[in-house]
Amino acid sequence: MVDLEDIVKFFNQFFAVEGFIDDQGGVYRPSQRPIQRFGLALEPWSELTAWANTHRLDALFLHRPWKLEPSQLSPDVGVVAYHLAFDERMTLGFNPRLAEVLGMSNLEILGEKAGRPIGMLGKISASSFEQYSDYVNQIFGGHDAVYPCGDEIKSVAVVGAMTDALVREAAERGANLYITGQFRQPAKLAVAQTQIGVIVVGHRRSELWGLQALSGVVRERWSELEVVDAQR
Template sequence: MSAPTLNRLLQHLDELMHTDRYDSDEAGGLYAGMSSGHPVTRLGVALDPWPGLPGWVRQHQIEALWLHRPWKLPPNALPVPVLYHHLPFDEQLTMGYNIHLADQLQLTGLEEFGYKQSVNGLHRPIGMIGNVITRPPEYWVKELEGIFCGLDVSAIRPTGPIRRVAVVGAMSEALLEEAEHRGVDLYTTGQYRSAAVRQEPAVSVIAVGHERCERQGINTLANLLTATLPDTAIIFHL
């Protein structure tokens, strides 16, 4: 194998994040610079631009850069091409239908949960439900706290052991009601919405925090790229 060209790298990222499910203005792609047939042997990965980014690019000899949110970066601020994926990253690699997180949590029998919109007749889930080995809620508090390096909210209800877990990129009263209807014992999400919780909910809720979701997501992306692009060094910044 050899290091991918910039064009092939873009294609690979599109495949990892299923950008064919998104409208063109949501899919991401090349933010700055020009497409190229030159190989990329050193790829930088970060969530946002920061004041020291140009120096970091020079120090690590970055040849192309991926950002989650490039909006504050002037188009010609860096001497390397800049790639980005915003919504696909959020939905595929943080809290949503994230098969990599499902593997970590050992979810089985995955079911789609909730739909955000339809593109070309294809429904895009905003979450997933999976069956798990029956364990007490305390296990899941520790498990999620370990994976995400902390939690924002842990609202555990006295409903017995956890057998079905939902991982969802949003929280509303309607989504919680659907989760309850589908036998979910634990609803996990990024940001807690107190207005979504009725007085006596039947479903326990754990919110890990938006920033923690993104940090876990960028770690997942870096690991995926390292595993699938052995001839490209992946340098990521948190």
């Protein structure tokens, strides 16, 4: 039978939490309850109680747990929480699972923060901007903005940040498309001068993709668990 400590031990290894000195995550609300049904959500919301009761959850993963009220869950429902590690591992950063879905190969690190990679660069099969933008939309369920380029897309950068230096480095290393969560104005000149294409998928869309991907990771680890993710 799976318990909360089993899940935390697996997540700590999967997220490589030793690299996150001030934001390692782990048990947020302890429980000794055996786990058969495990839920995943980005954060508490008004219908959390009804959702947890409907699915008879034994434990819950939260990305942003801080607004969780004690009354929203039964007292014996345990909670684990990972914030920065989830963002960097499961959304727009050095994320091999996402790279595979995006058709990227020959991955290289692009950018670092506190010794951890914050982005990736990889090759894709040649595609027009319009074709690949549509492909990205299908993966994330939409986008916030696109800045097309005239070049055929052959190399893609996926980065959880957007600075002048990162955009220029991506272009210098051969990327002609930059995928990120939010367009940052300090990078506007670099985009114009390098003529790199940009797709801004939106931070929440990337989080929802990451949550769905994480539910798959848990299913792969424990075939006996019933896993439910709140896609909202």
